[in-house]
Amino acid sequence: MPEPMTVSFPPAFLWGAATSAYQIEGAVREDGRTPSIWDTFSHTPGRTAGGDTGDVAVDHYHRYRDDVALMAELGLNAYRFSVSWPRVQPTGRGPAVQVGLDFYRRLVDELLSHGIKPALTLYHWDLPQELEDAGGWPERDTALRFAEYAQLVGEALGDRVEQWTTLNEPWCSAFLGYSSGVHAPGRTEPQAALRAAHHLNLAHGLATQALRSVLPARASVAVSLNSQVIRPLSQDPADLAAAQRIDDLANGVFHGPMLQGAYPATLLEATSSVTDWSFVLDKDLADIKQPLDALGLNYYTPVLVSSPERAPEGPRADGHGTSEHSPWPGSDDVAFHQTPGDRTEMGWTIDPDGLHELIMRYSRLAPGVPLYVTENGAAYPDKVDGDGRVHDPERIAYLHAHLATVHRALADGADVRGYYLWSLMDNFEWAYGYAKRFGAIYVDYETLERTPKSSARWYGKAARSGQLPPVDAL
Numbered sequence: 001m002p003e004p005m006t007v008s009f010p011p012a013f014l015w016g017a018a019t020s021a022y023q024i025e026g027a028v029r030e031d032g033r034t035p036s037i038w039d040t041f042s043h044t045p046g047r048t049a050g051g052d053t054g055d056v057a058v059d060h061y062h063r064y065r066d067d068v069a070l071m072a073e074l075g076l077n078a079y080r081f082s083v084s085w086p087r088v089q090p091t092g093r094g095p096a097v098q099v100g101l102d103f104y105r106r107l108v109d110e111l112l113s114h115g116i117k118p119a120l121t122l123y124h125w126d127l128p129q130e131l132e133d134a135g136g137w138p139e140r141d142t143a144l145r146f147a148e149y150a151q152l153v154g155e156a157l158g159d160r161v162e163q164w165t166t167l168n169e170p171w172c173s174a175f176l177g178y179s180s181g182v183h184a185p186g187r188t189e190p191q192a193a194l195r196a197a198h199h200l201n202l203a204h205g206l207a208t209q210a211l212r213s214v215l216p217a218r219a220s221v222a223v224s225l226n227s228q229v230i231r232p233l234s235q236d237p238a239d240l241a242a243a244q245r246i247d248d249l250a251n252g253v254f255h256g257p258m259l260q261g262a263y264p265a266t267l268l269e270a271t272s273s274v275t276d277w278s279f280v281l282d283k284d285l286a287d288i289k290q291p292l293d294a295l296g297l298n299y300y301t302p303v304l305v306s307s308p309e310r311a312p313e314g315p316r317a318d319g320h321g322t323s324e325h326s327p328w329p330g331s332d333d334v335a336f337h338q339t340p341g342d343r344t345e346m347g348w349t350i351d352p353d354g355l356h357e358l359i360m361r362y363s364r365l366a367p368g369v370p371l372y373v374t375e376n377g378a379a380y381p382d383k384v385d386g387d388g389r390v391h392d393p394e395r396i397a398y399l400h401a402h403l404a405t406v407h408r409a410l411a412d413g414a415d416v417r418g419y420y421l422w423s424l425m426d427n428f429e430w431a432y433g434y435a436k437r438f439g440a441i442y443v444d445y446e447t448l449e450r451t452p453k454s455s456a457r458w459y460g461k462a463a464r465s466g467q468l469p470p471v472d473a474l
Contacts, residue, residue: 017076018374019425021124023057023423026055034130057428070452071424079119092128104120140202143200146207171226246305258289297362344398373419377395377423379438
């Protein structure tokens with residue numbers, strides 16, 4: 001029987017893990033931090049599972065040194081984290097709070113001392129509540145404030161951080177936050193969601209310019225999109241048209257302006273009953289279309305859609321939570337279908353081919369721009385066994401399959417520079433509270449003790465060797 005082929009990655013490939021500030025930091029009232037929209041949302045009865053909040057989360061604010069030591073022990077060479085905007089600039093205006101910036105200085109220094117490359121994301125959904133009170137992302141002023149915040153952080157950390165990301169998953173911020181209402185701030189206003197999408201695009205473009213005005217030339221500026229793999233139920237023209245409408249709202253609304261300098265004409269037509277897009281002003285598209293040094297892609301599961309006539313019974317199966325309000329302005333009649341295959345605890349179908357499809361699509365859309373898989377991972381009902389271990393073979397199989405797909409994309413000519421597992425450790429999973437565990441490291445939410453799962457050991461072995469171990473390597 002022939003030996004299995006070794007799957008080897010380039011020597012400079014980044015093996016990382018990712019987190020976000022509100023999901024892990026805790027310390028929400030310390031050192032001048034003020035509430036974000038997620039503080040307000042999670043403290044509103046009925047918004048999160050079990051009424052869970054990020055008040056303590058996993059207390060990374062106080063335990064970051066131990067967490068970095070765990071990363072180093074596992075063999076990771078990169079860590080993607082986000083900065084809490086209300087920790088650094090509590091009202092979203094004015095000078096930075098240095099004690100807030102000092103936390104990130106200490107974190108970055110700790111990472112560098114362990115040989116771990118920091119990858120900083122400026123915005124992972126924690127808008128200062130004061131800016132939401134002034135209208136939030138549907139208002140143009142929020143984009144201007146974001147550019148000022150980006151410059152403050154760039155000036156403080158540009159001497160030690162080379163990889164910068166402006167926004168993480170702006171689709172969620174716009175459409176789950178302002179249309180379906182399942183994410184903070186919980187509004188259900190389709191027109192406001194489209195305005196928010198545009199002002200998030202503008203925020204990215206203005207922040208990119210602000211960062212480049214203060215960062216060294218070696219710095220890389222990127223954005224991370226949760227671009228979705230949209231598939232029609234059939235090749236029937238009505239199903240193809242439905243897929244186009246959802247693709248425009250999931251993907252084109254962001255990559256159109258960012259990469260091509262224009263919104264898709266089909267998007268403008270499909271949403272004309274919701275808005276006339278008059279909030280797009282002269283020069284906006286030029287400001288948004290900034291050259292990218294890299295592009296982050298977040299991937300979990302594909303989406304299967306059809307025309308309304310072929311709708312299945314039951315709630316909308318788009319994978320984005322339960323709401324009477326649709327996150328698809330102007331296309332809330334499109335039918336979503338469960339894709340076939342095994343599922344994670346989130347109910348998301350496991351389909352590594354979708355990641356290959358996504359990578360190759362953006363290789364074509366952004367030729368010459370290095371790509372990173374900035375989020376990919378799975379939730380499973382992990383438990384500590386009698387020996388104090390957490391064995392998660394399903395997650396190991398998931399990671400092996402998706403990393404093998406990244407390797408296939410490299411062989412097919414895609415310039416993929418790194419992979420960030422979501423997530424480094426179990427944490428506050430937004431509206432799901434603490435009910436879903438995505439982490440490679442298990443967290444006991446009572447004691448906050450960290451225990452690397454078997455998937456963490458497997459992934460660390462891959463990171464140290466640059467090769468994929470067999471799924472039963474441990």
